[in-house]
Amino acid sequence: MSVLPLVFTSGWASGINAYAVVLLLGVFGATGLTDEVPEALQRTDVLIAAGVLFLCEAVADKIPYVDNVWDSVHTVIRPVAGAVVAALLAGESGSLPELAAGAVGGSTALMSHLVKAGTRMAVNTSPEPFSNIVLSTAEDLTVAGVITFAMFHPVAAAVIAAVLLALGVWLVLFLASRIRRFRRRRAQRREERRLAAAGGGPPADRSVGGGR
Numbered sequence: 001m002s003v004l005p006l007v008f009t010s011g012w013a014s015g016i017n018a019y020a021v022v023l024l025l026g027v028f029g030a031t032g033l034t035d036e037v038p039e040a041l042q043r044t045d046v047l048i049a050a051g052v053l054f055l056c057e058a059v060a061d062k063i064p065y066v067d068n069v070w071d072s073v074h075t076v077i078r079p080v081a082g083a084v085v086a087a088l089l090a091g092e093s094g095s096l097p098e099l100a101a102g103a104v105g106g107s108t109a110l111m112s113h114l115v116k117a118g119t120r121m122a123v124n125t126s127p128e129p130f131s132n133i134v135l136s137t138a139e140d141l142t143v144a145g146v147i148t149f150a151m152f153h154p155v156a157a158a159v160i161a162a163v164l165l166a167l168g169v170w171l172v173l174f175l176a177s178r179i180r181r182f183r184r185r186r187a188q189r190r191e192e193r194r195l196a197a198a199g200g201g202p203p204a205d206r207s208v209g210g211g212r
Helices: 004-030 044-060 066-093 098-123 130-152 154-199
Strands: none
Touching (some): 004 044, 004 098, 004 130, 004 154, 066 098, 098 130, 130 154
């Protein structure tokens, strides 16, 4: 079977949490759960580095505005990681050219990363931190669940990833339109209050000497 579904799914997941993808695939390969994982991802140093970075992301990703900085830094890292993982998977399978796999994994990772970053920017307009924690936890669990499912049902997992990506794009566009509308209304209310304050003061006394 072609490795393309797994390449697409790993690319989508890498755009959300690349370290989780590397860690999960490495653990699955090292434990013998699948033979689709290349040796490079099963190395002990790779697993340790991925585990430490995953813990760092698990913390940074749940703090408002810190997650925006983290996402900005990973605008390059996540697509590159998605491309590298995809190329390694294709090289291990031999059913897909590595260059094509890297292009699919990298572009898919970039799209899902932009969805994640855009969603976080919208969520950070809310002053409370709980939405960040809930959203980050949901993302981590979804990535873990879809990658695990992909080990046994790669085609079905790829379909799920594609649906989630499409829904994510729609959600970002929807939130962006709502935020723009909210900002326009707030600016309009401020302008109305300013005009009311400028024209609602007491009339000036034009008489000299109190009208004498």
